Amino acid sequence: MAVKESIEVDLDSSHRSSFYRIIPAEHASIKLGEVTDGRGHAVGHATTDHDGSVSVRLDKHTHGRSGYYRYQVTYEARGVCREEKGRPVMHWNVVGHDWPMKVKKAEFVFYPPSGVSIPEGGFRAYKTEEEGRVPASVRALSGHYLATASNLGPGESLIVEADLPPGTVAGASILDRARWLLSDWYLLLVVPLLAMAGLWVFRAIRSQIGGDPDEQDVWEPPAGLRPVEMGTLLDQSCDVSDMSVTLVNLAVRGFYTIREIPASGYFSLSERDYELKKLAPPTDDPLKDYELLYIEALFGNGLTAYLSNLQGGFRQFLPQIKKNVYRSLVKEGFLVKDPEMDRTIFGTLGFLLLASGICVLFTADTNDLKGLALGLVIAGIVVAVAPRFFPLRTKKGRKVVNQIQDFADTLKTARGDEIVEKMKQDPFIFHRLLPYAIVLGVFEKWAAACQEHVPDMSPDWFQFHDGRLAEGFSSRDFARDVWIATKLASLTFTAPPPRQFSDHTVAKFGRRPEQEHDDEH
Numbered sequence: 001m002a003v004k005e006s007i008e009v010d011l012d013s014s015h016r017s018s019f020y021r022i023i024p025a026e027h028a029s030i031k032l033g034e035v036t037d038g039r040g041h042a043v044g045h046a047t048t049d050h051d052g053s054v055s056v057r058l059d060k061h062t063h064g065r066s067g068y069y070r071y072q073v074t075y076e077a078r079g080v081c082r083e084e085k086g087r088p089v090m091h092w093n094v095v096g097h098d099w100p101m102k103v104k105k106a107e108f109v110f111y112p113p114s115g116v117s118i119p120e121g122g123f124r125a126y127k128t129e130e131e132g133r134v135p136a137s138v139r140a141l142s143g144h145y146l147a148t149a150s151n152l153g154p155g156e157s158l159i160v161e162a163d164l165p166p167g168t169v170a171g172a173s174i175l176d177r178a179r180w181l182l183s184d185w186y187l188l189l190v191v192p193l194l195a196m197a198g199l200w201v202f203r204a205i206r207s208q209i210g211g212d213p214d215e216q217d218v219w220e221p222p223a224g225l226r227p228v229e230m231g232t233l234l235d236q237s238c239d240v241s242d243m244s245v246t247l248v249n250l251a252v253r254g255f256y257t258i259r260e261i262p263a264s265g266y267f268s269l270s271e272r273d274y275e276l277k278k279l280a281p282p283t284d285d286p287l288k289d290y291e292l293l294y295i296e297a298l299f300g301n302g303l304t305a306y307l308s309n310l311q312g313g314f315r316q317f318l319p320q321i322k323k324n325v326y327r328s329l330v331k332e333g334f335l336v337k338d339p340e341m342d343r344t345i346f347g348t349l350g351f352l353l354l355a356s357g358i359c360v361l362f363t364a365d366t367n368d369l370k371g372l373a374l375g376l377v378i379a380g381i382v383v384a385v386a387p388r389f390f391p392l393r394t395k396k397g398r399k400v401v402n403q404i405q406d407f408a409d410t411l412k413t414a415r416g417d418e419i420v421e422k423m424k425q426d427p428f429i430f431h432r433l434l435p436y437a438i439v440l441g442v443f444e445k446w447a448a449a450c451q452e453h454v455p456d457m458s459p460d461w462f463q464f465h466d467g468r469l470a471e472g473f474s475s476r477d478f479a480r481d482v483w484i485a486t487k488l489a490s491l492t493f494t495a496p497p498p499r500q501f502s503d504h505t506v507a508k509f510g511r512r513p514e515q516e517h518d519d520e521h
Helices: 174-206 227-235 240-252 289-299 318-331 339-363 367-389 395-412 416-425 429-440 443-453 475-494 503-509
Strands: 002-010 019-024 029-037 046-050 053-059 068-078 081-084 087-093 103-110 123-129 132-135 137-141 144-152 157-163 256-262 272-278 304-306 462-464
Touching: 002 019, 019 068, 029 053, 053 068, 103 157, 123 137, 123 144, 144 157, 174 367, 227 240, 227 318, 227 395, 227 429, 240 256, 240 289, 240 318, 240 429, 240 475, 256 289, 256 475, 272 289, 272 475, 289 304, 289 318, 318 339, 339 367, 395 429, 395 443, 416 429, 416 443, 429 443, 429 475, 443 475, 462 475
Parallel strands: 256 462
Antiparallel strands: 002 068, 019 053, 029 068, 046 053, 081 087, 087 157, 103 144, 123 132, 123 157, 137 144, 256 272, 272 304
């Protein structure tokens, strides 16, 4: 039932700070519409749902005002008809029993549905008093009915009933229920949809950033990428397994040598340890920021380091190394933004939306506010998880990924004649590309292809304490030993310090016993 109330009130130098209309809703639900003054201007209002009624604050600036003021309130009342003796009966409490003020006159005008006639005597009105119900004035007019009651005291009301023909009132259809539900809880859908629309626009703009990479030589790393950058760009995440390959890559490039030595002892992670000896840096191979930090984490101020001594200490450098890798890829135009920063920004924004929604939910007293609160909660969750679905790679980055895949295929399917020809141009190509083959997961096939055609490729950057290379070089065995070194490095870089041998004790008391070995080998 659509209701339009006209309320005229004499404030009479009111000492009230606000004026309220309490709408009865014992057996009905109320959906408030517009609230205006006598001139049709919107009036600021607030609603509060109570058990059996809805309180509407019509005006919060009535203190000290006097004279007559008119308000118009429109709303929709659902569930005002009930079945009695096989026919629907409209039942409505016009004033309500909770209004704590006198009502000089209350009028109710009822317009039946179009084409529906009410039988004679089918429209009734009662005035509730302390003694009970007494009949109120009722008149049948042209196309509508009028019920009137005068001089209602606080708590007294005007009640009207109308008998409607059978079949006039049908149960709410699915469409009606959906419309009512949507009108009550529309903010539950609108707020998350607005959040998703904004995120979609942001994602669409992001995906178009970047230019085109240079032409690719399938035998060279695309765009001059380092192995850790290549691994990061492929899965859009800088993992410790990617960073551990840098240990090998820097040695291949001549910044230090690696020597496998035996390790023993209760606190060791493996039977192998690795001795690193720093060399004079090559003048034609500038280091990137994360590589400078990497070398600092390995050696500190010394010239010799042991992998086992890095246990518990290197992990302190990992966050900054990872951040510098992302910065390098962003600077060179392969990534749009540091994903760690993205997760922090959107996670914080999502948390704020979620917290706001929870705060509103605890104070909400209307369906609109409850819908807003739940909408904010859902929007917060959507925003917090959004970075997982954002493209981190630029257009240039996406094209370079295709080049990386071509490069990986080249290493995996290299033919003997191609390798022989390439080694004539670069005898060091097996070692130079080995870190890339490891990070791409094709090192075994790369080593096998090289083994069959160029058997003697003994390196000076990676040695063994037992002199096993003197018996003959096997690229398969060598590649596997180097791969094992990267795996042990991953474990060491993330491991906590041993209880007995912390970074402090190693720095203070020197090497562990298992690092002592025969330097003559």
